Amino acid sequence: MTAQLIVAVASGKGGTGKTTVATNLVRAAAAMGQAVSYVDCDVEEPNGHLFLKPRLDRRQLVYVPVPEVDPAKCTACGRCGEICRFSAIIVIAGQVMTFANMCHGCGGCMLVCPEQAIVEQGRVIGVVEEGRSGGTGFVHGRLNVGEAMSPPLIKAVRSAAGRGVLTIVDAPPGTSCPVITAVRDADFVLLVTEPTPFGLHDLGLALDMLKELARPHAVVVNRATPGNNLARDFCRERGVGILAEIPEDRRVAEAYSRGELAFAVVPGFGDRVSGLLTSVLKEAGR
Amino acid sequence: MKIAVSACGQDLESMVDARFGRCGHFVVVDTETGECRAVNNGINLNSAQGAGIQSARNISTQGVAAVITGHCGPKAFRVLRAAGIKVYPGGGGSVGDAVAKFKQGLLEEAQTADVEGHWS
Numbered sequence: 001m002t003a004q005l006i007v008a009v010a011s012g013k014g015g016t017g018k019t020t021v022a023t024n025l026v027r028a029a030a031a032m033g034q035a036v037s038y039v040d041c042d043v044e045e046p047n048g049h050l051f052l053k054p055r056l057d058r059r060q061l062v063y064v065p066v067p068e069v070d071p072a073k074c075t076a077c078g079r080c081g082e083i084c085r086f087s088a089i090i091v092i093a094g095q096v097m098t099f100a101n102m103c104h105g106c107g108g109c110m111l112v113c114p115e116q117a118i119v120e121q122g123r124v125i126g127v128v129e130e131g132r133s134g135g136t137g138f139v140h141g142r143l144n145v146g147e148a149m150s151p152p153l154i155k156a157v158r159s160a161a162g163r164g165v166l167t168i169v170d171a172p173p174g175t176s177c178p179v180i181t182a183v184r185d186a187d188f189v190l191l192v193t194e195p196t197p198f199g200l201h202d203l204g205l206a207l208d209m210l211k212e213l214a215r216p217h218a219v220v221v222n223r224a225t226p227g228n229n230l231a232r233d234f235c236r237e238r239g240v241g242i243l244a245e246i247p248e249d250r251r252v253a254e255a256y257s258r259g260e261l262a263f264a265v266v267p268g269f270g271d272r273v274s275g276l277l278t279s280v281l282k283e284a285g286r
Numbered sequence: 287m288k289i290a291v292s293a294c295g296q297d298l299e300s301m302v303d304a305r306f307g308r309c310g311h312f313v314v315v316d317t318e319t320g321e322c323r324a325v326n327n328g329i330n331l332n333s334a335q336g337a338g339i340q341s342a343r344n345i346s347t348q349g350v351a352a353v354i355t356g357h358c359g360p361k362a363f364r365v366l367r368a369a370g371i372k373v374y375p376g377g378g379g380s381v382g383d384a385v386a387k388f389k390q391g392l393l394e395e396a397q398t399a400d401v402e403g404h405w406s
Contacts, residue, residue: 087336
């Protein structure tokens with residue numbers, strides 16, 4: 001079986017179990033003989049390596065282009081400042097000023113400069129590391145601490161991932177640019193939630209985001225407890241399917257606390273995750 | 287001389303807005319004639335980033351020598367300094383009160399930003 005499919009694991013709220021679901025799905029796929037890659041796009045807090053324990057053998061710095069102005073050529077016409085949406089370059093009192101941290105690297109200022117006074121300089125924002133975990137491909141990004149601009153690094157992580165295999169993307173939490181960059185080309189998105197008002201509120205935001213992006217998706221309820229129907233009711237109301245419920249289980253938490261995959265050590269957990277993978281592959285229609 | 291005050295409204299009775307980059311208006315006052323008028327800053331009130339930079343640019347086109355505000359961050363301060371505009375943080379009360387204090391020499395000119403930036 002070879003599925004060429006990108007499955008992103010996302011959530012609104014942080015800490016719902018995205019990495020737990022993503023890493024165990026990867027292990028389930030490998031156990032089914034599927035060629036699979038794990039891609040950690042949560043570049044502010046990449047944690048998948050703690051569970052998959054890859055051997056990392058490639059490392060590549062990621063830069064964003066920022067403008068550098070040649071004062072000898074600049075006539076302070078101000079067009080660069082007019083096109084920049086991010087106030088990263090501005091002309092004031094006859095001189096041009098740049099703010100490298102504000103720059104999103106679009107290159108617009110260089111295109112509109114009539115004097116060709118602006119050249120690109122690279123600014124390092126983080127690193128992409130690649131390797132293998134057993135037979136599984138592994139890629140993650142690490143964003144420099146204090147860096148505000150994660151999407152260019154997330155794009156670099158996504159494009160480093162191998163083709164022609166099942167790709168499991170571990171997305172950052174939230175609903176803004178970082179998660180959108182991570183999930184926008186996914187064939188299917190799994191939203192992991194916990195069955196609490198907090199979890200479901202943020203799941204609602206994530207559903208709104210996926211509606212905008214028009215990506216097929218379904219929900220995984222993590223830490224489900226008997227008698228708690230909050231998540232089921234919520235999903236019925238929002239018209240979204242639940243592909244799996246992972247019960248609250250102390251043994252899963254214990255495996256997690258030791259940096260182990262529950263797939264291998266908690267009886268029944270592996271079957272549940274394998275069932276989830278089968279459902280995802282079926283839902284995604286391949 | 288003309289000075290600008292970051293304000294919650296458009297006249298001397300308005301309260302000083304403590305936020306420089308995200309104030310709704312600047313009230314520009316001529317300290318000799320007492321003449322005053324409002325400069326709209328609403329576009330920066332809602333900007334995703336760079337509000338301080340753009341507000342500084344906005345007010346630099348008004349020919350003012352100084353700005354009275356609550357707080358001024360590093361990027362706005364850099365732009366205002368480049369434009370030769372002095373910064374007087376710590377303004378409070380009404381715009382009229384702040385201008386009166388300025389004229390009496392009770393406000394101190396800032397030599398650096400007095401708050402941290404949001405992105406750097």
